[in-house]
Amino acid sequence: MLSSPRRPVALGAALAAALGIVLGSTLAVPGPAGAASVVKIGVDLPVSGADATNGIPTRNGVMLAVEQANAKPLPGGLKFEMSALDDAVQGVHDPAQGAQNVKTFIADSAVLGMVGPFNSNVAKAEIPLTNDAGLVQISPSNTNTGLTKGDDAKKLRTSHPDVNTYFRVCTTDDRQGAAAATFARKLGLKKAFIIDDNETYGKGLADVFEASFAKQGGAVLGHEHITKGQQDFKALLTKVHSASPDMIFFGGTTASGGGLVRKQMADVGMRDIKYVGGDGISDEEYLKETADMANNSYYTVAAPETSKLASAKAFVSAYHKRFGSNPGPYSANAYSASQIIIAAVLKGVKDNAGKLPTRLEVRQNVAATQNFDSPIGKIGFDRNGDTTAPILSFYAIRNGKAQFINQLNVKD
Template sequence: MRHRSALVVSIAVIGALSLSACGSRGEKSSGTGGNANSGDVTVVIGVDAPLTGDLSALGLGIRNSVDLAVKQANDTKEVPGVKFEIKALDDTAKPAPGQQNATQFVADSKVLGVVGPLNTSVAQSMQQIFDDAKLVEVSPANTGVELSQGEKWASGVKKRPFQSYFRTATTDAIQGPFAAQFLYNDAKKTKVFLIDDQKAYGAGLASTFKGEFTKLGGTIAGEEHVNPDDRDFSAIVTKVRSSGADAVYYGGEYPAAGPLSLQLKEAGITIPMMGGDAIQSGEYLKLNPKSQGDFATAVGLPVDSLDTAKKFIADYKAAGYKDAYETYGGYSYDSAWAIIQGVKAAKAGGKELTRVAVRDAVQKVSFDGVTGKVSFDEFGDTTNKQLTAYTAKDGKWAVEKSGTFKG
């Protein structure tokens, strides 16, 4: 999930990093000592996600899916001589807590990899801290292109800024244009009112959607920005009504998107809203009982339709988690498994486990995961470029179309 905010690491953060640098900069990871009961080395996989607040449904699904991967790796002794544990920290979907969490993970020398975060803006606050410590980070949800390809990616200058950053979700460079092609070519909508929540994810997604939609011949009937915490959209409802738009595209997350769409429908504006993976959640449908006909895109193919995901779905249910695995569950499991496979490769041949060894091994992993083939390109991006368009139908998200973006 995604605009670049220049977040400066505080003196306190720098101090904490200095204190924890020993064993955390690709040198010996001293905290991976033997387990007193089994003799196994303990390796901790961190999880950073919003575990409380408006986006907690997504964050809890991420945490639980990583927990399942860790339990199964231990049960099957996936890495002989290694016992995995998880350490989950709550970023509340905000950059400052995410930055503090990154520092805490780095300070714990048993942590050899981190899954998360959910939000691109949070990732921006963490990347430098993890990269300085050579601590691998694999996000199941970030879609902001600049995270992996640099700030000049849109001009064709792609340069990977952080060697420790990876993701199993594809980017907004693909998701936004895929949505534009679906809305224009398949849904036959030609005049769109564009709204975003001014956050990194939402603004970036709206921008890439706009570029492709106008390229196809579509018209932008109007543009507005909202605050992610807004819940009264009466002024925007008036503007959409007078614009003559036949659809709304929203760059942002479900806590605001649901009420916005509902207020449009209640005002008699019965045009569909479309958004990205951050609205393709069951929570959006709960917030908006009049969501019928709205659209959303999500990274990858629908997990519940994949043969590769059947065991994950069954195992998740059997584990008794009270929270749904949600949009990013399969990608979170695969993110954790990529770290586990990195540990396995780094340990092969009796090598000493270090953060740099695990990071370098993750770059080379390739396996059949819950979401399909899992591997990473030269930028740390997933090689799986598939996406799916959904429509809200009878209180559920129904698949409309799956495929890859063709530029």
């Protein structure tokens, strides 16, 4: 289920794909008529190492959507398959590996759409490739603003600046960072010290938080960046402590230092200082790594809390039945993203009178998605590829457990 054996047509498909790229105008390669009754959905997520506690429940969301689609009668013996690859190298999400995985999907003509990646810096490496191949990708969780908006986004669409192949069902860091700042201010916090991991996601989120927190009357005492693989944060935290903040904002993920920083706060006498972060520290790994220091942490998630949504009831019970656990923070997002791709393929089949659509046609259908009924509400995409229903939820860690506080639609 997770991986499919390489088919003998793969080489031919790769050549055809290469040809498509050379020709430019024909962005996608139609699958060979008749034989191609299998449509694959590529999945690129980190499913090993520290990111796995996020990646696996997210991948399960795709698996569930694919299985449910196959359980229904599909036209002309059509069957959906999940083709899943791991973008974690030595336990941490890796942009180069993500790019490699996307190349694998592009070479396989049966892949008509993909779900992923999980991390924004991986997305930066992947978007130019999917843009070039005309392969639609929907991320369940990338929140970095520059992936879809402004000049940064245009620069990523290297081959076809006018064709967007990248969509996401979660909201962006300009909203997440601002909401986190509002949230922190509501907690009564006034003096923030900001630390980020210098990655696309972490630094982007921290920068937005910094500006927004200051705008809302908070004082930003400093902003530091940590480096990959760093283990000792005592010197940094001593410096932070000497500035006497009442909170630390961390922009980054558990794997890139979010857990270690929190843990070492105890050593410099900052046990009771509040620790606020984005969805990067929303995983189980964070609780495990920080242990008794987990309390007093707060974070936002760029997805609704599915247990509180009426629209997600069926999804949550189906997920629980299939995997024997509750969905992760981004499972419903991945499920919805897959449903959108599946619907886009089915619409294409219908429009082509039974023949498989091209990748570009699938992209077209995804881009046209409006008011799509999904567990996370009625979703659609705007001009940039961003969701029209941006929802953020807030959590606090108390007694070693994440507690849902509230969620809001942050559409401006």
